[in-house]
Amino acid sequence: MQLTRLLTKQLTGFWFITLSAVAGGMMLSSLLAFNHFTQSFQQQRLINLQQSIFNQYYGKGDLHDAPWLSDMLAALQVKELQVFDGKQRIFYYLPEIAQETPTYKQHRKQRGNITIVIGMDDPSVWSLLDATEYTVLAICLLLVCALVMGGYYWFRRQLQGIEALAARSMLILKNDLIQAENFHDKARPRVANRAITQLLAKLQDASRERARFDTFIRSNTFLDPQTGVGNPMFFTSRLEALSLNQKMILPGVLFVLELEELDWLQQNHGEGVLVPLLSQLCEAINHLLSGLPNSIVARRSDNQIAMIVPQISLAEAENLAKKLIKICLAQNLPQVEEPDNFFHLGLAYFREGDNQQQLLEEVAMALRAAQLQGNSSWFMYDKGAIDEEFAKGSVRWRSILENALERQQIKVFCQRVEATDKQELHSEAFTRIMDQHGSLIRATLFMPMAQKCGLMPMIEKQAIQIVVAKLGRERRGKPVYSLNLSVDSLLNKSFIKWLTNFCMEHRPLTPQIIFEVSEDIVVKHKDELREPLAMIKAMGCKLCVDHVGLQVQDSEYLHDLGVNIIKLHRSVIRQVNQRPENQLFIRSLMGGVFRTDIKLLAEGVETFEEWQTLSILGVDGGQGGFIGEPLLLT
CATH class of the missing domain: 1.20.1270 (Substrate Binding Domain Of Dnak; Chain:A; Domain 2)
Structure with a gap:
């Protein structure tokens, strides 16, 4: 762009100089031609005058006897005329005007002994103009x-x-x-x-049409056409994403809601009654779970709706079960044989390390127990002691988190993000806190509690300061780090103001920082986040959207918000080499970012087969246990 502006300035300057030179040259040529014409014209008059004088002198011998001579000299504006015969002057003419302006040019002509000296004004251009x-x-x-x-x-x-x-x-x-x-x-x-x-x-x-088409592909792959929630394939994929080697990696609760006599309802009343009932029920459940991060709703079978809510306590799970039954009983049911015995809800609480298959068996037993109670009710499988770390009360958690913040016991771990050609793209920063006993608490445990206590902005602020301090000390190369931002921080005006000032103070380091935001947050709060995300981009930082694929979302936000990187959720990556539907999802997403600068990365790559399949599909890079475990940032 600067080269274009420079060339246009040079072209206009050259055009101006050329046109000025042409105009000036034409004016100068006109003046020279006019001057040459006047000189030639005067020279011709001078020759004619001299010839007339010679003819008069040699013909009649006396110039004083020629009355026409004075009139001719006055007409030709002769200032002086002298005629010499040898050295003797025989004729002299000097008008009074010539006496007042004695500056003129003399022209001498000799023939034989006769010499004529004529004085006339120099015929310059300026002297001839009035x-x-x-x-x-x-x-x-x-x-x-x-x-x-x-x-x-x-x-x-x-x-x-x-x-x-x-x-x-x-x-x-x-x-x-x-x-x-x-x-x-x-x-x-x-x-x-x-x-x-x-x-x-x-x-x-x-x-827009491509985004709608991609959404259509993903919807038909993972969504149930009648209810709009996930289908059985979606449920299986997301459940496996919460486990590693059949072991659960997070605590949470699995809900299974079964609708009795649904087949009888369909046979007797048809799809016109069944579909609105399921749609309204799923819509109400989605609204109830909208405030719980990473929650999943899917249709497990024709008459079962499954819900996975990670990182909630036992008391919260019981309260949620009561609300779910209340929502079910509020539905307008058609005439059935036992309307009070239509909904049954089974719950199974799972801890980190629990077996996935055992969890499904436990929730099935809880569902049977709810059905044996006779009426629409819920039942939780009694597993005994709940995860001790996660069961701490809110006051206890607030005390632990505030002490960690006050003593700056926030620890940052970094996991390598690698391109398919083994080149390091950046490192993602994860936070852990140290309790009073010196033990590290995982982010999966303390973050839900930090969100409830409103401490996420302070935790993320310390994490940013730690990473930027590391960048400032770095002397070898220019490493790039990515940090996660929660919705609490992004919607907190004081945090955004602090982040703006902090980025301005460390402006040379901002190109080495990537901020990651969950796709679910971006879609739900797109309008509110537009200004904070634009500020992040304006400061020179890059924007990454992670957890892509956890829910089926419209991908138009990728271009509207200027996203630089998207990260596929581990549920899409898990056993992707054996799941054509997940590969179709990745291909549709890659089509949406084709011929753009958006990089497509993968989270949770655990096996060589997954990594190889992702490379074949054209994914730009990834992270996970296969590439490298998180290491403490020193």
């Missing part, structure tokens, strides 16, 4: 200058239109299509500018 002619000449000069300057400014405006067109083209090359589409400068040529506007509009429509 006031009127000077005025006309000045007007012509001003008109020429005005035309030259007007042409120069017109030409410069046209080239500025070309510069504007080049600037708009540069925005397109930078994939800033929204700003290019809203470009209001008067670009020239207008035909090219209108063509670009039309093509951008069509490209925008094509992008």
Whole structure:
């Protein structure tokens, strides 16, 4: 763009100098031609006068007897005339005007003994012009200058239109299509500018259509067409994402809601009654679980709806079960044989390390126990002692978290993110806290409690300070780190103000920082997050959206928010080499970011087969146990 502006300035300067030189050359040529014409004309008159004098003298012998001579000399504006015969002057003419202005040029001509000396004014241009002619000449000069300057400014405006067109083209090359589409400068040529506007509009429509098509593909792959929640394949995939080698990696609760006599209802009342009932029920359940992060709702079978809610306590699970039964009983059921015995809910609490298959058996037993109670009710499988770390009360957790913040006991671990060609892309930073006994508490345990206590902004603030301090001490290369931001921090005005000032203070290091935000947060709070995310981009940091694929979402936000990196959720990556539906999901997502600068990365890569399949599919990179475990940032 700078080169284009420089070339247009040079072109306008060259055009102005050339046009000025042409105009000046024409004026100078006209003056020289006029001067040459006057000189030639005077020389011809002088020759004729000399010839007449010689003829008069040699013909009649006396110049005083020629009355026409005085009139002719006055007409020719002769200032002085002397005629010599040898050294004797025989005729002399000097008018009174010549006496007042004695400066003139003498012309000498000799024939035999006769010598004629004629004095006449030098026929220069300026001496021949009067006031009127000077005025006309000045007007012509001003008109020429005005035309030259007007042409120069017109030409410069046209080239500025070309510069504007080049600037708009540069925005397109930078994939800033929204700003290019809203470009209001008067670009020239207008035909090219209108063509670009039309093509951008069509490209925008094509992008929206592609996003809708991708959403359609993912919906048909993972969503139940009747209820709009996940299908059995979706449930199995997400449950396996919460486990590693059939062992659960997070605590939480599995709910299974069974609708009795659903087959009888379908046979007697048809799809027209069944589908609205299931849709309204699933919509109410989704609304209830919307405030619980990473919760999953799926249709496990024709008459079962499964829900997975990680990282909640036993008391919260019991309270949630009561609300679910209340929602079910509020549904408007058609005439069935036992309306009070239509809904049954089974719960199974799982801890970290529990067997996945055993969890499914436990929730099945809890469901049978609820059915044996006779009425629409819920039952939780009694596993005994709940995870001691997770069962701590809110007051206890607040005390632990506040002490960790006060003593700066936030520890940062980094996991390598690697490209498919083994090149390190960046490292993702994870936080852990140290309790009063010196033990490290995992983020999966303390983060839900930190969110409930409103301490996430303070924790993430310390994590950012630790990472930036590490970047400031780094002397070898320019490593890049990514940090996670929660919705509490992004919607906290004081945190955003602090982050803005902090990034401005460390502006040289911001290109080495990536901020990660969960896809679920971005979609739910897109309008509220637009300004904070734009600030992050303006400070020079990059934006990453992680947990992509945990839920089926519309991907239009990728272009609207200027996302640089997206990370696939581990549920999509788990056994991707054996799951064609997950591969189809990845391919559809890659189609949405084709020919853009958005990098597609994978989370939770645990085996060589998964990594190999991702490489074949064209994923840019990934992270996980197969690539490298998290290490303490020192």
